[in-house]
Amino acid sequence: xxxxxxxxxxxxxxxxxxxxxxxxxxxxxxxxxxxxxxxxxxxxxxxxxxxxxxxxxxxxxxxxxxxxxxxxxxxxxxxxxxxxxxxxxxxxxxxxxxxxxxxxxxxxxxxxxxxxxxxxxxxxxxxxxxxxxxxxxxxxxxxxxxxxxxxxxxxxxxxxxxxxxxxxxxxxxxxxxxxxxxxxxxxxxxxxxxxxxxxxxxxxxxxxxxxxxxxxxxxxxxxxxxxxxxxxxxxxxxxxxxxxxxxxxxxxxxxxxxxxxxxxxxxxxxxxxxxxxxxxxxxxxxxxxxxxxxxxxxxxxxxxxxxxxxxxxxxxxxxxxxxxxxxxxxxxxxxxxxxxxxxxxxxxxxxxxxxxxxxxxxxxxxxxxxxxxxxxxxxxxxxxxxxxxxxxxxxxxxxxxxxxxxxxxxxxxxxxxxxxxxxxxxxxxxxxxxxxxxxxxxxxxxxxxxxxxxxxxxxxxxxxxxxxxxxxxxxxxxxxxxxxxxxxxxxxxxxxxxxxxxxxxxxxxxxxxxxxxxxxx
Numbered sequence: 001x002x003x004x005x006x007x008x009x010x011x012x013x014x015x016x017x018x019x020x021x022x023x024x025x026x027x028x029x030x031x032x033x034x035x036x037x038x039x040x041x042x043x044x045x046x047x048x049x050x051x052x053x054x055x056x057x058x059x060x061x062x063x064x065x066x067x068x069x070x071x072x073x074x075x076x077x078x079x080x081x082x083x084x085x086x087x088x089x090x091x092x093x094x095x096x097x098x099x100x101x102x103x104x105x106x107x108x109x110x111x112x113x114x115x116x117x118x119x120x121x122x123x124x125x126x127x128x129x130x131x132x133x134x135x136x137x138x139x140x141x142x143x144x145x146x147x148x149x150x151x152x153x154x155x156x157x158x159x160x161x162x163x164x165x166x167x168x169x170x171x172x173x174x175x176x177x178x179x180x181x182x183x184x185x186x187x188x189x190x191x192x193x194x195x196x197x198x199x200x201x202x203x204x205x206x207x208x209x210x211x212x213x214x215x216x217x218x219x220x221x222x223x224x225x226x227x228x229x230x231x232x233x234x235x236x237x238x239x240x241x242x243x244x245x246x247x248x249x250x251x252x253x254x255x256x257x258x259x260x261x262x263x264x265x266x267x268x269x270x271x272x273x274x275x276x277x278x279x280x281x282x283x284x285x286x287x288x289x290x291x292x293x294x295x296x297x298x299x300x301x302x303x304x305x306x307x308x309x310x311x312x313x314x315x316x317x318x319x320x321x322x323x324x325x326x327x328x329x330x331x332x333x334x335x336x337x338x339x340x341x342x343x344x345x346x347x348x349x350x351x352x353x354x355x356x357x358x359x360x361x362x363x364x365x366x367x368x369x370x371x372x373x374x375x376x377x378x379x380x381x382x383x384x385x386x387x388x389x390x391x392x393x394x395x396x397x398x399x400x401x402x403x404x405x406x407x408x409x410x411x412x413x414x415x416x417x418x419x420x421x422x423x424x425x426x427x428x429x430x431x432x433x434x435x436x437x438x439x440x441x442x443x444x445x446x447x448x449x450x451x452x453x454x455x456x457x458x459x460x461x462x463x464x465x466x467x468x469x470x471x472x473x474x475x476x477x478x479x480x481x482x483x484x485x486x487x488x489x490x491x492x493x494x495x496x497x498x499x500x501x502x503x504x505x506x507x508x509x510x511x512x513x514x515x516x517x518x519x520x521x
Contacts, residue, residue, distance in 0.1 A: 123218060126223070133223060237300065250307070288314065297320070425445050
């Protein structure tokens with residue numbers, strides 16, 4: 001049973017937004033609320049903001065503006081609300097939209113310096129308030145590196161004021177990259193130290209000139225509790241400054257030559273990110289990494305390889321990131337901590353993709369949508385290495401009009417922990433039950449042809465015989481390009497639906513459009 005204070009707080013939370021915005025257009029003064037009530041509201045809204053920040057953008061904006069408005073009413077309220085307001089930061093591609101003609105060069109008697117961008121103001125706050133920097137848990141950074149556009153803000157607008165510039169540059173001295181602990185084969189220790197100093201000087205000069213990737217590199221060093229990072233780029237990488245920051249803080253200290261799939265490869269090893277004695281200089285608590293780009297751009301996996309070595313990282317989601325010819329990147333890269341891997345329309349050669357899966361020894365969830373390529377022996381061999389860990393699997397591959405190689409059959413019968421699977425019909429054995437593990441609970445088969453009812457009927461016998469004891473749900477998506485859902489086919493599938501229901505399995509069927517499958521009971 002809720003207390004009277006809790007009930008009052010709940011009522012106020014539900015109505016406070018309406019009261020605030022009505023007050024804007026009202027001549028009546030808003031009643032002052034006791035600080036205790038404001039604190040309860042702040043805690044409630046802060047929790048809501050934290051929970052929804054990565055899920056519901058509209059709700060987050062509404063809660064955020066409510067918190068900002070209410071910060072005007074009480075210093076105690078502001079103390080509670082500020083950490084929640086800094087929980088999530090988003091740098092959008094229109095970060096510079098507020099700039100107008102008064103910011104353009106040359107300087108006038110009215111103005112000598114340009115205004116700070118939202119990102120620069122955020123960085124300044126984190127430098128001055130380490131407590132708020134510790135509150136940042138999620139960031140979304142959109143296209144801060146684009147060599148097709150002007151590289152430096154200070155070359156097109158008035159320069160940044162010297163006080164802010166000195167603050168940003170000075171902050172880099174508090175967080176110097178660690179010196180190398182081992183000697184790489186291609187450089188002496190002195191050469192490596194000189195390289196670090198040259199890079200630091202270049203970073204600081206970039207901050208003076210307003211380089212976006214120099215500011216983002218500084219931002220990366222200021223958020224020790226960041227758990228989720230979303231990145232996008234309009235270029236092939238995230239810029240040399242960000243790359244060097246990751247290289248110096250997380251990268252390898254040596255290299256060695258190994259044999260992988262009959263290839264002699266010189267690979268990196270001894271990653272600083274894996275040091276048991278030296279704390280991570282950046283992202284010590286990162287759990288989720290999301291990297292997306294436009295398919296017309298050529299963002300390559302080399303740009304994020306060092307980030308993947310962070311030992312706390314559990315999930316990687318990529319969209320349109322180019323993984324062609326990156327086999328050396330993944331061999332010997334420490335990825336045993338990675339549990340979820342999602343690759344949406346990322347160009348890959350199968351040797352490189354196999355190396356990525358092989359290195360991810362703790363992988364539990366794998367989702368792949370590949371285009372213009374076939375799974376081959378390298379891919380299936382790597383996938384079978386995850387037979388003792390994988391729990392969910394989705395394989396979507398667009399092989400166009402080409403004829404599928406029937407020798408490339410996906411045998412998952414040995415995957416003892418696999419609970420959920422979504423896969424194309426052509427990838428499975430004609431005798432479906434021979435390809436499936438007994439642990440399977442949910443099965444979705446896409447791009448099915450006219451032969452599928454007969455194969456599904458055989459699967460029904462397998463279920464009734466108790467050879468798939470955990471199966472609870474079966475979804476069938478017909479290939480709309482080649483199969484018409486005729487009355488006869490619909491009647492047959494309805495009959496199967498009834499039989500599966502009697503066997504305790506929920507059966508759905510429908511059409512597959514692209515990669516999305518519309519099913520109906």
